[in-house]
Amino acid sequence: MIVDVTTMKDARTSFDFSIEAAQIDLESETERVVNAVRVQGQIKKGIVQTDVEGRISTDVEVECSRCLQPNGKSLDFPFSAAFVTAENYTREREAEVNIENLEVSIYAGDKIDLTELVREQILLNLPEQVFCREDCRGFCQKCGANRNLIDCSCEEKEIDPRWAALKNLK
Numbered sequence: 001m002i003v004d005v006t007t008m009k010d011a012r013t014s015f016d017f018s019i020e021a022a023q024i025d026l027e028s029e030t031e032r033v034v035n036a037v038r039v040q041g042q043i044k045k046g047i048v049q050t051d052v053e054g055r056i057s058t059d060v061e062v063e064c065s066r067c068l069q070p071n072g073k074s075l076d077f078p079f080s081a082a083f084v085t086a087e088n089y090t091r092e093r094e095a096e097v098n099i100e101n102l103e104v105s106i107y108a109g110d111k112i113d114l115t116e117l118v119r120e121q122i123l124l125n126l127p128e129q130v131f132c133r134e135d136c137r138g139f140c141q142k143c144g145a146n147r148n149l150i151d152c153s154c155e156e157k158e159i160d161p162r163w164a165a166l167k168n169l170k
Protein backbone atom coordinates (compact mmCIF):
# COMPACT_ATOMS: atom_id res chain seq x y z
CA MET A 1 0.00 0.00 0.00
CA ILE A 2 1.73 3.13 -1.27
CA VAL A 3 0.27 6.56 -0.74
CA ASP A 4 1.21 9.34 -3.10
CA VAL A 5 1.03 12.45 -0.96
CA THR A 6 1.00 14.83 -3.92
CA THR A 7 -2.29 13.44 -5.20
CA MET A 8 -4.05 13.90 -1.86
CA LYS A 9 -6.84 16.34 -2.47
CA ASP A 10 -7.60 17.12 1.15
CA ALA A 11 -5.33 17.88 4.03
CA ARG A 12 -6.83 14.89 5.84
CA THR A 13 -7.58 11.53 4.31
CA SER A 14 -8.94 8.54 6.17
CA PHE A 15 -8.00 4.99 5.32
CA ASP A 16 -9.19 1.55 6.28
CA PHE A 17 -7.60 -1.39 4.52
CA SER A 18 -6.20 -4.86 5.04
CA ILE A 19 -2.85 -6.32 4.11
CA GLU A 20 -2.45 -10.04 3.53
CA ALA A 21 -0.33 -11.79 6.14
CA ALA A 22 2.04 -13.01 3.42
CA GLN A 23 2.88 -9.42 2.48
CA ILE A 24 4.26 -8.65 5.93
CA ASP A 25 7.59 -10.37 6.33
CA LEU A 26 8.92 -9.81 9.84
CA GLU A 27 12.22 -11.39 8.78
CA SER A 28 12.23 -13.39 11.97
CA GLU A 29 12.40 -17.11 12.59
CA THR A 30 10.50 -16.87 15.84
CA GLU A 31 7.72 -14.44 14.99
CA ARG A 32 5.31 -14.21 12.09
CA VAL A 33 2.05 -12.61 11.09
CA VAL A 34 -0.66 -15.24 10.65
CA ASN A 35 -3.73 -13.18 9.81
CA ALA A 36 -4.64 -10.27 7.57
CA VAL A 37 -3.57 -6.97 9.06
CA ARG A 38 -6.27 -4.35 9.40
CA VAL A 39 -5.03 -0.78 9.29
CA GLN A 40 -7.32 2.14 10.03
CA GLY A 41 -6.45 5.79 10.48
CA GLN A 42 -5.76 9.03 8.75
CA ILE A 43 -3.09 10.92 6.95
CA LYS A 44 -2.65 14.60 7.72
CA LYS A 45 -0.71 16.50 5.15
CA GLY A 46 1.06 19.50 6.58
CA ILE A 47 3.33 22.09 5.05
CA VAL A 48 6.51 20.46 6.27
CA GLN A 49 5.54 17.05 7.54
CA THR A 50 2.90 14.45 6.90
CA ASP A 51 1.44 12.62 9.88
CA VAL A 52 0.02 9.14 9.72
CA GLU A 53 -1.87 7.83 12.71
CA GLY A 54 -4.32 5.10 13.44
CA ARG A 55 -4.74 1.55 14.68
CA ILE A 56 -3.30 -1.76 13.58
CA SER A 57 -4.80 -5.11 14.44
CA THR A 58 -3.75 -8.61 13.49
CA ASP A 59 -2.73 -11.98 14.88
CA VAL A 60 0.83 -13.11 15.22
CA GLU A 61 2.57 -16.31 16.17
CA VAL A 62 5.46 -15.94 18.59
CA GLU A 63 7.59 -18.72 20.02
CA CYS A 64 7.38 -19.40 23.74
CA SER A 65 10.49 -17.86 25.32
CA ARG A 66 11.09 -21.07 27.29
CA CYS A 67 10.06 -24.07 25.16
CA LEU A 68 9.89 -22.48 21.67
CA GLN A 69 6.39 -23.74 21.00
CA PRO A 70 4.53 -21.31 18.71
CA ASN A 71 1.84 -19.25 20.43
CA GLY A 72 -0.93 -17.21 18.92
CA LYS A 73 -1.23 -13.60 20.09
CA SER A 74 -3.62 -10.89 19.01
CA LEU A 75 -2.27 -7.42 18.47
CA ASP A 76 -4.35 -4.28 18.47
CA PHE A 77 -2.53 -1.05 19.08
CA PRO A 78 -2.50 2.64 18.12
CA PHE A 79 0.37 4.12 16.18
CA SER A 80 1.55 7.43 14.85
CA ALA A 81 4.36 8.31 12.53
CA ALA A 82 5.63 11.44 10.89
CA PHE A 83 7.18 11.76 7.48
CA VAL A 84 9.06 14.55 5.77
CA THR A 85 10.43 14.64 2.26
CA ALA A 86 14.19 14.55 1.94
CA GLU A 87 13.99 18.04 0.48
CA ASN A 88 12.06 19.44 3.43
CA TYR A 89 14.29 17.67 5.89
CA THR A 90 17.40 19.27 4.41
CA ARG A 91 15.77 22.67 4.18
CA GLU A 92 14.63 22.59 7.80
CA ARG A 93 18.03 21.44 8.94
CA GLU A 94 19.82 24.16 7.02
CA ALA A 95 17.49 26.80 8.38
CA GLU A 96 18.17 25.34 11.82
CA VAL A 97 14.48 25.21 12.44
CA ASN A 98 13.48 22.36 14.64
CA ILE A 99 11.18 19.94 13.03
CA GLU A 100 8.28 19.63 15.42
CA ASN A 101 8.58 15.91 15.83
CA LEU A 102 12.17 14.77 15.71
CA GLU A 103 11.30 11.16 15.20
CA VAL A 104 10.42 11.58 11.60
CA SER A 105 10.97 9.20 8.76
CA ILE A 106 12.26 10.59 5.54
CA TYR A 107 10.62 9.47 2.37
CA ALA A 108 11.90 9.73 -1.11
CA GLY A 109 9.79 11.35 -3.77
CA ASP A 110 6.22 11.89 -2.66
CA LYS A 111 5.29 8.37 -1.74
CA ILE A 112 4.80 6.84 1.68
CA ASP A 113 4.94 3.07 1.91
CA LEU A 114 2.24 2.18 4.40
CA THR A 115 3.01 -1.54 4.19
CA GLU A 116 6.55 -0.90 5.40
CA LEU A 117 5.23 1.40 8.13
CA VAL A 118 2.85 -1.33 9.28
CA ARG A 119 5.67 -3.90 9.28
CA GLU A 120 7.84 -1.65 11.47
CA GLN A 121 4.97 -0.92 13.83
CA ILE A 122 4.19 -4.62 14.29
CA LEU A 123 7.84 -5.31 15.11
CA LEU A 124 7.79 -2.51 17.68
CA ASN A 125 4.66 -3.86 19.29
CA LEU A 126 5.51 -7.55 19.54
CA PRO A 127 5.52 -8.83 23.11
CA GLU A 128 9.06 -9.18 24.43
CA GLN A 129 8.51 -12.39 26.30
CA VAL A 130 5.82 -14.90 25.56
CA PHE A 131 5.13 -18.04 27.52
CA CYS A 132 2.90 -20.81 26.21
CA ARG A 133 1.59 -21.02 29.74
CA GLU A 134 2.58 -19.36 32.98
CA ASP A 135 4.23 -22.45 34.39
CA CYS A 136 5.96 -23.57 31.20
CA ARG A 137 8.91 -25.67 32.34
CA GLY A 138 10.97 -25.16 29.22
CA PHE A 139 13.91 -27.38 28.37
CA CYS A 140 16.02 -29.32 30.85
CA GLN A 141 19.37 -27.60 31.03
CA LYS A 142 21.14 -30.93 31.27
CA CYS A 143 19.56 -33.24 28.72
CA GLY A 144 17.58 -30.81 26.60
CA ALA A 145 14.26 -32.63 27.04
CA ASN A 146 11.10 -30.55 26.79
CA ARG A 147 10.05 -30.77 30.40
CA ASN A 148 6.42 -30.01 29.59
CA LEU A 149 6.30 -33.35 27.77
CA ILE A 150 8.84 -35.52 29.56
CA ASP A 151 9.82 -35.77 33.17
CA CYS A 152 13.48 -36.41 32.59
CA SER A 153 15.30 -37.87 35.54
CA CYS A 154 18.02 -35.26 35.67
CA GLU A 155 18.48 -33.83 39.11
CA GLU A 156 17.20 -30.38 39.76
CA LYS A 157 20.07 -27.95 39.85
CA GLU A 158 19.42 -26.76 43.36
CA ILE A 159 17.49 -28.60 45.99
CA ASP A 160 15.68 -26.33 48.38
CA PRO A 161 17.71 -26.62 51.62
CA ARG A 162 14.53 -27.23 53.64
CA TRP A 163 13.74 -30.29 51.54
CA ALA A 164 17.34 -31.43 51.72
CA ALA A 165 17.05 -31.36 55.52
CA LEU A 166 13.90 -33.51 55.39
CA LYS A 167 15.68 -35.96 53.12
CA ASN A 168 18.38 -36.45 55.73
CA LEU A 169 15.76 -37.27 58.38
CA LYS A 170 14.62 -40.36 56.52
Ligand SMILES: [Zn+2]
Nearest residue numbers: 064067132136
Ligand atom coordinates in the same frame (compact mmCIF):
# COMPACT_ATOMS: atom_id res chain seq x y z
ZN1 LIG B 1 6.54 -22.95 26.69
Ligand SMILES: [Zn+2]
Nearest residue numbers: 140143152154
Ligand atom coordinates in the same frame (compact mmCIF):
# COMPACT_ATOMS: atom_id res chain seq x y z
ZN1 LIG C 1 17.00 -33.70 31.81
